[in-house]
Amino acid sequence: MLGAAVLTVTGQREALIANYKGILEYEDSFIRVQTKNCRIRISGARLAIDYYTNDEMKITGHIDAIQYES
Amino acid sequence: MILSMIKYVQGYVHVRLTGYAPERFLNLCGSHEILIWNLTPCEDGYLFCVSVKGFRRLKPLLKKTRTQIRIIRRVGLPFATYRYRKRKLFVIGLILFGALLYDLSTYIWNIEINGNSYLSDETVLDFLAQEGSTFGTKKDSIQCQELEEALRSRYGEVIWTSIKIYGTKLTVDIQENLLPEEEYEKKEDTVYDIVAAKDGVISDMVTRSGTPLVAEGDTVAAGDVLVSGRLEIRDDSGEVADYLYRSADADITARVSYSYRDVIPADYTEQTATGEEATHDTLLFGSFSLGNPFFEDPYEKSLMTSDTVQLHLADNFYLPVWLVRERYQELRETPRTHTEEEIRQIATKNFHNYLEDLEEKGIQILTKNVIIKRTGGDYVVSGTLEACESIVSYRPTETGEITGEENQDTDESD
Numbered sequence: 001m002l003g004a005a006v007l008t009v010t011g012q013r014e015a016l017i018a019n020y021k022g023i024l025e026y027e028d029s030f031i032r033v034q035t036k037n038c039r040i041r042i043s044g045a046r047l048a049i050d051y052y053t054n055d056e057m058k059i060t061g062h063i064d065a066i067q068y069e070s
Numbered sequence: 071m072i073l074s075m076i077k078y079v080q081g082y083v084h085v086r087l088t089g090y091a092p093e094r095f096l097n098l099c100g101s102h103e104i105l106i107w108n109l110t111p112c113e114d115g116y117l118f119c120v121s122v123k124g125f126r127r128l129k130p131l132l133k134k135t136r137t138q139i140r141i142i143r144r145v146g147l148p149f150a151t152y153r154y155r156k157r158k159l160f161v162i163g164l165i166l167f168g169a170l171l172y173d174l175s176t177y178i179w180n181i182e183i184n185g186n187s188y189l190s191d192e193t194v195l196d197f198l199a200q201e202g203s204t205f206g207t208k209k210d211s212i213q214c215q216e217l218e219e220a221l222r223s224r225y226g227e228v229i230w231t232s233i234k235i236y237g238t239k240l241t242v243d244i245q246e247n248l249l250p251e252e253e254y255e256k257k258e259d260t261v262y263d264i265v266a267a268k269d270g271v272i273s274d275m276v277t278r279s280g281t282p283l284v285a286e287g288d289t290v291a292a293g294d295v296l297v298s299g300r301l302e303i304r305d306d307s308g309e310v311a312d313y314l315y316r317s318a319d320a321d322i323t324a325r326v327s328y329s330y331r332d333v334i335p336a337d338y339t340e341q342t343a344t345g346e347e348a349t350h351d352t353l354l355f356g357s358f359s360l361g362n363p364f365f366e367d368p369y370e371k372s373l374m375t376s377d378t379v380q381l382h383l384a385d386n387f388y389l390p391v392w393l394v395r396e397r398y399q400e401l402r403e404t405p406r407t408h409t410e411e412e413i414r415q416i417a418t419k420n421f422h423n424y425l426e427d428l429e430e431k432g433i434q435i436l437t438k439n440v441i442i443k444r445t446g447g448d449y450v451v452s453g454t455l456e457a458c459e460s461i462v463s464y465r466p467t468e469t470g471e472i473t474g475e476e477n478q479d480t481d482e483s484d
Contacts, residue, residue: 022093022097022100023093023096023097023100024093025093026093026096026109026111026116027111028110028111047111048108048109048110049106049107049108049109049110049118050107050108050109051105051106051107051108051109052096052100052106052109053100053103053105054100054101054103
């Protein structure tokens with residue numbers, strides 16, 4: 001699947017999102033990210049973006065849920 | 071680790087982003103490939119870090135998204151150098167300090183010597199100084215292997231040595247030959263007689279090698295040959311055919327007499343310390359001395375004791391600086407005369423010291439006969455001692471050849 005988002009989640013603390021298009025919303029308790037086909041909503045607590053580049057983003061914090069919104 | 075060092079050298083800023091569309095701003099940063107890290111939301115916007123280079127490129131994005139940015143903290147080398155731009159000398163000093171420290175670490179500053187018992191530390195340090203490898207020598211100029219060889223060939227008692235340099239410390243490990251050569255092995259080349267060291271009467275004699283010329287009970291004078299290193303070999307007719315030379319070896323003790331004399335003056339001046347004292351310190355650097363130039367001995371009669379201490383950094387690294395402390399103690403002099411009883415005590419004490427000295431030398435005292443006489447103002451203690459002691463001393467044997475005629479005579483008679 002060309003251009004689909006790749007999520008690498010390590011435990012409950014770290015998530016690496018590759019192939020994303022942009023940040024839609026970002027707060028302490030949730031992050032919404034636009035990808036090619038859908039939006040991904042990561043909710044939790046004390047979420048922080050360690051770094052992000054044009055196609056990769058690393059989120060750390062306490063992750064409760066990952067939801068796909070289409 | 072390396073990444074954070076690169077970030078520090080290039081410099082970065084902590085900033086706060088506020089305004090109308092911060093999310094759009096973040097996306098634009100991503101698409102313009104401006105790296106942003108440690109992004110955290112706060113009550114009215116976001117906090118993040120961005121490199122100095124990236125921060126300069128943010129201006130058009132801020133205008134486009136109608137957001138404002140505020141620098142909270144600057145981190146990195148570019149800011150540090152800017153902050154200390156007026157302290158060039160400080161930086162130069164810092165660099166000089168580093169360079170000096172590096173340079174000084176290439177010299178020997180401490181010497182440790184292990185395993186020596188016959189050789190004193192001073193001897194080894196002197197040896198190192200002669201070889202040009204003492205304190206303050208450059209490490210590069212020291213050839214450990216050559217030093218080891220030189221040390222072994224200079225001192226025969228060293229059978230193994232290892233010289234190492236760790237940091238600024240030179241370690242000399244020594245293994246000595248703990249079995250010293252026996253005395254007779256040393257004088258193997260020449261043959262020795264045993265001669266009397268003193269006048270006396272021989273009381274005991276054990277000969278191990280050589281020809282004994284005296285016996286127990288004989289009276290000998292100093293210099294007499296007691297045991298000869300020359301053995302006579304006689305032929306059948308009882309004439310001397312040849313001489314065999316071999317060092318004499320014997321234990322010989324003799325009764326020896328000592329005369330003792332001690333004079334004790336009856337009148338003397340007693341010196342007592344009054345308890346008053348003054349000290350004067352002086353620093354010596356080579357021939358230059360630093361002290362109080364106006365200081366002089368404040369007392370009429372005084373006892374001056376002087377302590378000299380050489381200053382040192384490490385255990386063995388001595389600086390060419392000495393501290394001299396002079397103590398002046400005031401004395402009071404009073405003329406006095408000894409009583410008879412005091413004289414007796416002093417005489418006994420002196421005599422005991424004399425006996426102890428003799429006994430330390432291995433001399434056994436047999437009889438002692440001492441009297442005290444008063445002559446004028448002095449007391450004279452005199453007497454004789456009889457003692458038992460070894461009178462062995464060595465002298466090279468006179469080597470005499472048997473004349474040719476004698477040899478021929480014996481040949482003919484055969």
